[in-house]
Amino acid sequence: MSGSMTPLIEARNLTMRFGGILAVNALDFAVHPGELVGLIGPNGSGKTTTINMLSGHLTPVGGEIMVRGSAATGRKASDFATIGVGRTFQITQLFSRMTVLENMLVPGLARPRSHKAAVTETARRHLDFLGLAKLEHLQARNLSGGQQKLLELGRALMLEPSILFLDEPFAGVNPFLRDEIIELVQKLHADGRTFVIVDHDIEALQRLVRRMVVMARGRKIADGTVDEVRHDQEVLRAYAGF
Ligand code: ADP
Numbered sequence: 001m002s003g004s005m006t007p008l009i010e011a012r013n014l015t016m017r018f019g020g021i022l023a024v025n026a027l028d029f030a031v032h033p034g035e036l037v038g039l040i041g042p043n044g045s046g047k048t049t050t051i052n053m054l055s056g057h058l059t060p061v062g063g064e065i066m067v068r069g070s071a072a073t074g075r076k077a078s079d080f081a082t083i084g085v086g087r088t089f090q091i092t093q094l095f096s097r098m099t100v101l102e103n104m105l106v107p108g109l110a111r112p113r114s115h116k117a118a119v120t121e122t123a124r125r126h127l128d129f130l131g132l133a134k135l136e137h138l139q140a141r142n143l144s145g146g147q148q149k150l151l152e153l154g155r156a157l158m159l160e161p162s163i164l165f166l167d168e169p170f171a172g173v174n175p176f177l178r179d180e181i182i183e184l185v186q187k188l189h190a191d192g193r194t195f196v197i198v199d200h201d202i203e204a205l206q207r208l209v210r211r212m213v214v215m216a217r218g219r220k221i222a223d224g225t226v227d228e229v230r231h232d233q234e235v236l237r238a239y240a241g242f
Pocket residue numbers: 018021022023041042043044045046047048049050
């Protein structure tokens with residue numbers, strides 16, 4: 001990968017505080033187009049907070065966010081979505097009493113100049129890709145945990161993201177769907193999408209990513225290949241002390 005290429009997204013000195021808690025502490029983190037990066041760390045290490053800031057769901061108290069080299073710090077989540085930054089949530093944010101298809105239409109119709117027929121067609125194409133086509137009339141609350149994660153991914157795809165942050169896509173997902181999600185991410189990646197995936201399922205991440213970033217207590221403590229990170233003393237200590 002060329003070192004001179006402009007990162008798709010970059011955090012510089014990114015910091016978030018909740019009361020007395022320094023949830024993310026001066027984080028430097030860059031993702032280049034086409035990368036598939038794992039972001040791991042013990043619970044409470046600041047992974048979700050990092051995603052929240054990098055997708056505009058939280059405004060950092062310090063530092064900068066650059067998207068394709070342009071400052072995006074302080075912009076809203078909808079602005080981040082418009083410039084191609086998408087994310088899913090650790091705790092799914094579906095409309096539980098709306099159908100699968102309706103859940104897909106909401107983000108699509110929220111875009112300027114959207115047309116219902118075209119948005120519906122796009123939604124069905126994504127549902128088909130995700131293996132949810134037959135369930136389009138089911139209320140979201142009737143989906144399994146894994147199917148809800150797939151629907152979240154579908155909702156994110158409606159906004160045509162170039163980079164997707166997935167927050168614990170494998171948590172609480174049955175082994176069959178887990179393998180399916182791995183394959184879907186691989187296909188989306190082969191199609192040119194960039195991913196940052198937070199999860200505790202190291203085996204799944206090892207199948208997906210070449211690069212792993214490790215956080216502990218709000219800081220980045222390692223950033224390298226899966227093998228480098230696995231043998232890193234500070235990483236081993238962070239997990240041992242957890
Ligand atoms: P992770 O996703 O790595 O488990 P989080 O980013 O969720 O970690 O949390 C990092 C730290 O920030 C934790 O100490 C957590 O309790 C705290 N935190 C996260 N969100 C909030 C919030 N909205 N209000 C107060 N504290 C928070």
